[in-house]
Amino acid sequence: MKISFIGAGNVAWHMAKAFGVSNQQIVEVYSRNIKNADLICSKLYNSLPKDDLDFSKSNAEIFIITVSDDAIEEVIGDAVFPANSIVVHTSGTKSIGVLDNLTDCRTGVFYPLQTFSKSKPINFKSIPICIEANDEETEQVLEKLAFKICENVCFYNSNDRKVLHLAAVFACNFTNHLLTLSKQILEKEGLEFSVLKPLIEETIDKAMINDPEKSQTGPAVRNDQKTISEHLKMLRKDEILENIYSIMTQSILERN
């Protein structure tokens, strides 16, 4: 399939390379800053970097928008696509409806459920790609496209994706922040965070294998009030940490 990318950030960087490896043709890569587009094109075979949004003469069949959520609507407003081409965005939070103005195109969502950074290679094979389309034919094209780079294609509508994103905030964003807090607690006392790494990795490993409900350990699930009140005493000078400790403990007591 012939694909063009609109946006040259982390998602485009990894996804375009994955498509390249699977012998799909990346026709163009657009970025407001042509240097970013150049960088991705330099890793691909015969791709054109662009800094304008006129795709009227493009021979791409699918346009994948990878700009940040807030920029999608602006890009859509400015871009010109060939009639009947497929235009998808890659956002977990934006509804398929943000593409409704593209009345001449077939629209959809092509959302890789993963966090990307340029510096860290990623194996696309294991990433779930979540697909939504306004018609069955487009859905089939997107499914076929997804299977070129991954082994796990899911069909979610815009509401499911919203729930998924909320769940990911708890499981990933908040989890990462707990690690930050843990690191700060240790460093304040001159202790190194690295000593906790094997324990953290085993905890996540267990939760993934056995289910997190069944893997809960610690003073809260044992209702060990003596340790809980000792911990709260240690946190007394830090209101937010104290509040987080209390509410997480309460939640474990109620839900486990």
Add this chain to the structure above:
Amino acid sequence: MKISFIGAGNVAWHMAKAFGVSNQQIVEVYSRNIKNADLICSKLYNSLPKDDLDFSKSNAEIFIITVSDDAIEEVIGDAVFPANSIVVHTSGTKSIGVLDNLTDCRTGVFYPLQTFSKSKPINFKSIPICIEANDEETEQVLEKLAFKICENVCFYNSNDRKVLHLAAVFACNFTNHLLTLSKQILEKEGLEFSVLKPLIEETIDKAMINDPEKSQTGPAVRNDQKTISEHLKMLRKDEILENIYSIMTQSILERN
């Protein structure tokens, strides 16, 4: 070295086997319920299961107490040890002082910083073992002992261990609970938790490699108030989830 275990739970199960593999002699394994002691001894060479705490005629040099935190003091009160033997507990939360009544013995702490379950094999090599002793000679013996089964020996006093434990509650117990909450959010809408697994694994992986502070993503760190208030609206019927979302968001905004 000649070692005896007091307690036959998950810690003894894994630690005794690790010592066995490294050719240390496990002289005895004590459990109130002799069947548990039998089970561990059956995996070892020439070890005696016991259900009484009279070790006066034991030829073990080191006694490792692996009973639950709350049972340590009772066991200490009842046990009889050979004079001048080394007695250690394996608790992260209990102070070295709980062994002070053993005036004829040398005492210490031998705390493996890991979570153990019988059903899941574990590689002791990568586990930090945290050591504390009341005298330098005992500390050296414990250090030597630890290096028989692991590659990472740390020296922490009882106060450091308390901080470490508090940090582990944030990094492991609370983290695991966030995964439970995430799973419940998904399942309530008929969605499967497994779809998030690659994202969770990558999130933890990044935090371990790059530092969690530098890896924070999501609406809170972007101060994306539109998404934050949408999420709070979705959680409106669940006070605890709403509170956790608010306080974690506030903490990310203040600390990142």
